[in-house]
Amino acid sequence: MLPAQHRLRQSADFAAAVRATGGARSGSRLIVVHANQTDARAGHPPRVGFVVSKAVGSAVVRNRTKRRLRALAHQRLDRIPLGTDLVIRANPPAAQASSPELGADLDALLARVLRRLGTAVAGGAR
RNA sequence: UGAGUCGGCCAGGCGGUCGCGUCGGUGAGCAAUCACCGCCGAGGAACGUCCGGGCUCCACAGGGCGCAGUGGUGGCUAACGGCCACCCGGGGUGACCCGCGGGACAGUGCCACAGAAAACAGACCGCCAAGGCGAACCGCCGGCCCUCGGGCCGGUAGGCGUCAGGGCAAGGGUGAAACGGUGGUGUAAGAGACCACCAGCGGCCCCGGUGACGGGGUCGGCUUGGUAAACCCCACUGGGAGCAAGCUCAGACAGUGUGCGUCCGAGGGCUGCCCGCCCGAGCACACGGGUAGAGCGCUGGAGGCAGUCGGCAACGGCUGUCGUAGAUGGAUGACCGUCGCCGCGCCGCUGGUAACGGCGGCGCGGAACAGAACCCGGCGUAUCGGCCGACUCAUCCA
Numbered sequence: 240m241l242p243a244q245h246r247l248r249q250s251a252d253f254a255a256a257v258r259a260t261g262g263a264r265s266g267s268r269l270i271v272v273h274a275n276q277t278d279a280r281a282g283h284p285p286r287v288g289f290v291v292s293k294a295v296g297s298a299v300v301r302n303r304t305k306r307r308l309r310a311l312a313h314q315r316l317d318r319i320p321l322g323t324d325l326v327i328r329a330n331p332p333a334a335q336a337s338s339p340e341l342g343a344d345l346d347a348l349l350a351r352v353l354r355r356l357g358t359a360v361a362g363g364a365r
Numbered sequence: 366u367g368a369g370u371c372g373g374c375c376a377g378g379c380g381g382u383c384g385c386g387u388c389g390g391u392g393a394g395c396a397a398u399c400a401c402c403g404c405c406g407a408g409g410a411a412c413g414u415c416c417g418g419g420c421u422c423c424a425c426a427g428g429g430c431g432c433a434g435u436g437g438u439g440g441c442u443a444a445c446g447g448c449c450a451c452c453c454g455g456g457g458u459g460a461c462c463c464g465c466g467g468g469a470c471a472g473u474g475c476c477a478c479a480g481a482a483a484a485c486a487g488a489c490c491g492c493c494a495a496g497g498c499g500a501a502c503c504g505c506c507g508g509c510c511c512u513c514g515g516g517c518c519g520g521u522a523g524g525c526g527u528c529a530g531g532g533c534a535a536g537g538g539u540g541a542a543a544c545g546g547u548g549g550u551g552u553a554a555g556a557g558a559c560c561a562c563c564a565g566c567g568g569c570c571c572c573g574g575u576g577a578c579g580g581g582g583u584c585g586g587c588u589u590g591g592u593a594a595a596c597c598c599c600a601c602u603g604g605g606a607g608c609a610a611g612c613u614c615a616g617a618c619a620g621u622g623u624g625c626g627u628c629c630g631a632g633g634g635c636u637g638c639c640c641g642c643c644c645g646a647g648c649a650c651a652c653g654g655g656u657a658g659a660g661c662g663c664u665g666g667a668g669g670c671a672g673u674c675g676g677c678a679a680c681g682g683c684u685g686u687c688g689u690a691g692a693u694g695g696a697u698g699a700c701c702g703u704c705g706c707c708g709c710g711c712c713g714c715u716g717g718u719a720a721c722g723g724c725g726g727c728g729c730g731g732a733a734c735a736g737a738a739c740c741c742g743g744c745g746u747a748u749c750g751g752c753c754g755a756c757u758c759a760u761c762c763a
């Protein structure tokens with residue numbers, strides 16, 4: 240479990256992060272990462288939420304997958320800028336993936352998403 | 366020692382790094398909250414949601430019809446469709462196992478294929494006596510001829526063939542199932558038509574048992590198929606909805622139109638329908654607008670463990686003792702090391718003629734099914750493996 244301040248817990252926040260017009264998205268075979276920054280959250284700690292649907296597996300499999308992703312995200316919190324909301328979605332193959340595999344994908348996707356978000360924000364600020 | 370039956374238990378251990386939730390404590394802050402410390406933190410099935418209860422709200426005015434469930438007997442339990450014991454039927458040498466186990470003379474329906482016929486009797490092959498017709502054949506009678514083996518002619522309905530009625534159901538064959546079985550009497554042939562014994566059914570009586578039922582005796586007509594997981598009948602049980610129940614607080618907004626109605630009563634309740642009873646001044650529809658936040662319920666339970674007493678047992682009584690999850694985008698974890706377990710392979714030592722083992726080491730692989738969401742009691746289903754106990758059968762030794 241993440242500390243409460245880093246947790247995304249409102250249904251509306253999830254929807255905003257996944258569908259936001261200014262947001263960024265990037266995916267691999269295992270996972271998809273959505274990111275969004277809003278003026279309302281500016282200066283606040285980054286928040287992370289997880290989406291693991293029933294397509295991934297049984298309750299046991301879903302829980303394990305979510306816990307692995309959560310632990311990996313926790314180690315990378317310091318790389319996420321303030322005011323960012325992140326939603327990590329697991330694809331069905333993620334159920335069979337090991338932690339190192341998930342970590343590698345998360346590193347790559349996180350970097351790509353944040354770069355895209357940075358240019359978008361810079362462009363919007365101009 | 367081998368094969369098997371039944372029951373119970375466990376669900377990897379230890380350590381390190383980084384984390385999470387409830388509760389408690391300390392500190393900071395007006396507060397939301399934050400920091401630190403400590404305790405505790407998934408299962409035997411938490412699963413499926415198939416039954417039963419607790420709890421909550423609604424109803425409590427009954428009657429009839431309907432619907433659903435249960436189905437040997439006795440007990441246990443808060444209750445059950447659960448559990449225990451027993452009965453009956455079936456299986457096993459046995460320990461034991463299996464049974465959706467009321468009723469098929471209240472009625473209706475169905476019984477594939479095969480078979481003549483599938484439920485009430487009927488008759489395909491077949492059996493029987495009498496009758497009509499038939500002289501081809503066999504037999505019998507008469508005559509003639511002869512090479513003495515026989516041949517020819519005529520007659521005859523005994524056999525035989527055929528026709529139309531009648532009697533019969535023993536035997537054949539089909540089937541999961543065919544109207545009791547065996548032997549006899551009887552008859553034209555036969556048949557429970559009659560008799561003996563056996564099986565089965567029903568009535569009555571006696572004995573044992575709380576009871577299902579069991580044992581014995583006696584009498585009777587002589588014998589009546591299966592299916593109710595087909596409708597149905599009988600007996601018993603069931604008020605409805607569910608923790609998104611429900612209670613409390615906070616907060617937002619904006620109404621308008623139409624129709625019906627205020628005792629000539631709209632609408633609602635009795636939760637499927639009808640009768641009946643009760644409440645009753647608002648109700649229904651359309652358009653438009655608003656909110657979907659917090660707390661309680663929320664874990665102490667028909668609770669676990671131990672001892673003892675009662676009971677064949679399920680279970681119950683008493684005493685002592687323990688305090689053990691409560692999340693809400695949803696905690697109980699992520700990664701690593703090590704030890705132990707299981708399987709396979711290799712090496713060394715070793716028992717044995719051999720099959721096959723024992724000990725030690727190394728390498729590789731495996732470790733299931735599965736995640737609380739109001740709480741219990743069950744059932745059902747999934748599951749790598751391991752441990753313990755009782756009992757049965759076979760063999761060997763004493």
